[in-house]
Every structure is written in structure tokens, then in C-alpha cells.
Amino acid sequence: MLLDIAEVAERSGLAPSALRFYEKRGLIAPAGRNGLRRTYQPDVLDRLALITCARGAGFTVAEIARFLLATPDDSELRAGMADKARKLEEDIDRLTRMRDGLRHAATCTHTLLVECPDFKQMFARST
Amino acid sequence: MLLDIAEVAERSGLAPSALRFYEKRGLIAPAGRNGLRRTYQPDVLDRLALITCARGAGFTVAEIARFLLATPDDSELRAGMADKARKLEEDIDRLTRMRDGLRHAATCTHTLLVECPDFKQMFARST
DNA sequence: CTCTGACTTGAAGCGTGGTTCAAGTCAAGG
DNA sequence: CCTTGACTTGAACCACGCTTCAAGTCAGAG
Numbered sequence: 001m002l003l004d005i006a007e008v009a010e011r012s013g014l015a016p017s018a019l020r021f022y023e024k025r026g027l028i029a030p031a032g033r034n035g036l037r038r039t040y041q042p043d044v045l046d047r048l049a050l051i052t053c054a055r056g057a058g059f060t061v062a063e064i065a066r067f068l069l070a071t072p073d074d075s076e077l078r079a080g081m082a083d084k085a086r087k088l089e090e091d092i093d094r095l096t097r098m099r100d101g102l103r104h105a106a107t108c109t110h111t112l113l114v115e116c117p118d119f120k121q122m123f124a125r126s127t
Numbered sequence: 128m129l130l131d132i133a134e135v136a137e138r139s140g141l142a143p144s145a146l147r148f149y150e151k152r153g154l155i156a157p158a159g160r161n162g163l164r165r166t167y168q169p170d171v172l173d174r175l176a177l178i179t180c181a182r183g184a185g186f187t188v189a190e191i192a193r194f195l196l197a198t199p200d201d202s203e204l205r206a207g208m209a210d211k212a213r214k215l216e217e218d219i220d221r222l223t224r225m226r227d228g229l230r231h232a233a234t235c236t237h238t239l240l241v242e243c244p245d246f247k248q249m250f251a252r253s254t
Numbered sequence: 255c256t257c258t259g260a261c262t263t264g265a266a267g268c269g270t271g272g273t274t275c276a277a278g279t280c281a282a283g284g
Numbered sequence: 285c286c287t288t289g290a291c292t293t294g295a296a297c298c299a300c301g302c303t304t305c306a307a308g309t310c311a312g313a314g
Contacts, residue, residue, distance in 0.1 A: 004260095004261085005260095005261075006260075006261085015302080015303075016261085017302070017303055017304080018301085018302065018303085020262090020263090021301075021302060021303090025301095034310095034311075035261085035262090035309080035310050035311060036261065036262045036263090036309060036310065036311095037260080037261055037262075037310085037311080038261085038262090046247070050247070050249070053221065053225065053249060054225070055301090056218075056221055057221060057222055057225040060300075060301090061300080061301070061302095062300095067232075067240060068240075070239070070240040071238055071239065071240075072235070072236050072237065072238065078232075078233045078234070079233075081229045081232050081233040082229070082230070082233040084229050085226050085229040085230045085233065088222050088223075088225055088226040088229065089226055091183075091222055092219055092222050092223060092226065094180065094183055094184060095184055095215050095218055095219050095222070096219060098180065098181070098184040098215055099212050099215040099216055099219065102208045102209070102211050102212040102215065103209070103212045105194075105197075105205075105208050106205045106206075106208040106209040106212065107205070108199070109199050110199065111198055111199065112197070112198065113194060113195075113197040113198070120173070120177070122177070122180060131290090131291085132290095132291075133290075133291085142272080142273075143291090144272070144273055144274080145271085145272065145273085147292090147293095148271075148272060148273090152271095161280095161281075162279075162280050162281060162291085162292090163279060163280065163281095163291065163292045163293090164280085164281085164290080164291055164292075165291085165292090182271090187269095187270070187271090188270080188271070188272095189270095
């Protein structure tokens with residue numbers, strides 16, 4: 001029923017050292033110990049999936065810790081989330097342009113990539 | 128006609144220290160010197176815009192340096208770019224899910240955010 | 255009961271991307 | 285000519301997110 005750290009590491013794809021690191025930062029907690037050894041409830045895997053995903057979206061470990069503790073009355077955090085959603089949208093736009101530019105770049109024939117107008121278009125400049 | 132480092136810094140939004148850092152890494156070069164002082168051609172601003180954008184898309188400084196030197200016969204690099212484009216697509220999907228989850232989270236009423244099914248749905252698990 | 259080896263800890267180390275610092279140089283202005 | 289102050293350098297430092305290490309512990313096998 002309980003998992004030990006090696007099992008959690010394997011099933012989550014994270015290193016044991018990373019799990020201890022997350023614990024120190026308050027993102028996860030073991031269900032208990034067997035001697036010195038951490039034992040985890042299986043649902044820690046869900047939490048780790050969430051953490052990994054959030055990390056991938058550019059959240060810092062400290063931010064994720066806040067999210068995991070959030071309750072509906074934490075309006076500051078709610079606002080922060082709406083903020084993040086907006087920022088993500090900008091990121092998405094930027095990445096989309098970048099992806100298109102790269103697709104072109106992979107086949108473009110300009111001697112110096114930097115000179116290619118299609119490539120340059122990636123960088124919609126405001127100035 | 129030529130810009131000095133302070134001007135480039137201001138107009139690019141980057142710190143002078145960052146410009147020197149990029150130079151050391153081969154991303155930019157001054158047009159010359161006035162005494163010890165770097166002087167830049169105005170088009171360095173385009174290049175810096177590109178660099179900033181690429182950084183924002185998650186490229187490392189080392190990768191960007193390679194891009195900037197790329198010629199059409201660097202097929203290894205071309206393949207790498209196609210690769211990057213694919214990865215960006217995955218990133219875009221992930222960020223999109225994350226954005227939707229956050230939008231919901233900002234208004235959801237679950238006592239503990241982590242318990243909200245709509246929030247959890249952000250983390251499409253493969254296992 | 256003893257051994258083994260996977261776990262435990264805190265501290266140090268690493269790669270990335272810069273910033274900050276001390277010490278020095280030099281173009282321009284008075 | 286001398287001062288000023290923005291530039292120059294290399295080296296040290298920072299934050300982040302871990303990983304690695306040395307030294308120690310302890311559950312379970314023999």
C-alpha cells in the first residue's frame with residue numbers, strides 16, 4: 001500500500017534527491033517512515049505529476065508550493081493565477097511564432113540564417 | 128551613427144553587463160572601439176531582439192550562438208531546429224492546458240485547489 | 255547477531271544566466 | 285594639463301533547481 005522512495009522515484013520519473021528537495025521546499029510529504037526510510041501514499045504520484053507539469057510551465061518551486069496550499073479565500077493568490085494565465089498566453093504566442101520561424105529555418109536557403117526575412121519575422125519588434 | 132554601450136543597453140532593454148556577457152559568448156560583437164569603449168552598429172539592436180526572443184522561447188545562450196552562425200549546409204543544425212520546433216509544439220500544448228487550468232483556478236471554489244477536478248485536469252497523466 | 259546495502263542527513267558542487275565589485279583606463283571638458 | 289566619470293577588465297557572487305558526496309543508520313536476509 002505504501003511506497004518507498006525508490007518506488008516513487010521510479011514511477012514519477014524523478015530522482016530520489018529531487019523528492020527530498022521537494023519535501024524540503026514543502027511540496028510533498030511522506031506518509032510516514034519505516035525506520036529512517038520515507039514511505040509515501042500512492043497519491044503522491046498525482047501531486048508529483050502536477051509539480052512536474054507546473055515546472056514545465058515555468059513556475060518556480062516556491063510558486064508551486066503556494067499553489068498547493070491555496071484555499072479559495074486566498075484572493076491574492078487567485079489574482080496571481082489570473083496574472084500567470086495572462087503571461088502564459090503571451091508565452092504561447094511567442095512560442096508559436098518561434099515554432100513557425102524554426103520550421104522555416106529548417107529548410108531555408110539563406111546563407112546566413114540571420115539574414116533571412118522569414119526568420120527575422122519571428123522577432124516582431126515593437127521599436 | 129555608432130552607438131555606445133549605454134545607448135544599446137537602454138534601447139535594447141538589456142543591462143550593459145548582459146551585453147558584455149553576450150559578447151563573451153559570441154552572440155554579438157562591437158563594431159569597434161573608441162579608446163576602450165565599445166561602439167556598436169545600430170543593427171545590433173535587431174540581433175539583440177532576436178536573442179531576447181529566443182531566450183524567451185527557452186533556448187540557451189549556447190544554442191543561440193550556434194543559430195547565429197548557421198549556414199544552409201549545417202544540416203545537423205537544421206535537424207536540431209526541426210527538433211526544437213517539435214518540442215515547442217509540445218510546450219505550446221502544455222502551456223495551453225496550464226493556462227486553461229489557471230483560468231479556472233482563479234475562480235474555482237474548492238477548499239483545497241489541489242482537490243478540484245478541473246484543476247487536476249491540467250495534468251493529463253500518461254500513467 | 256552480524257552483515258549488507260539501500261536508505262538517511264547536511265553540506266558542497268554544478269550549469270545557466272547573469273550582476274556586482276575592485277581596480278584601472280581614457281576621451282572630453284574646463 | 286588635470287579632473288571627471290563613464291567606460292574597461294577579470295573575478296567573485298547570486299538565484300534556481302537540483303545532484304553528488306561523505307558519513308552515518310537501520311530493516312531485513314542469512
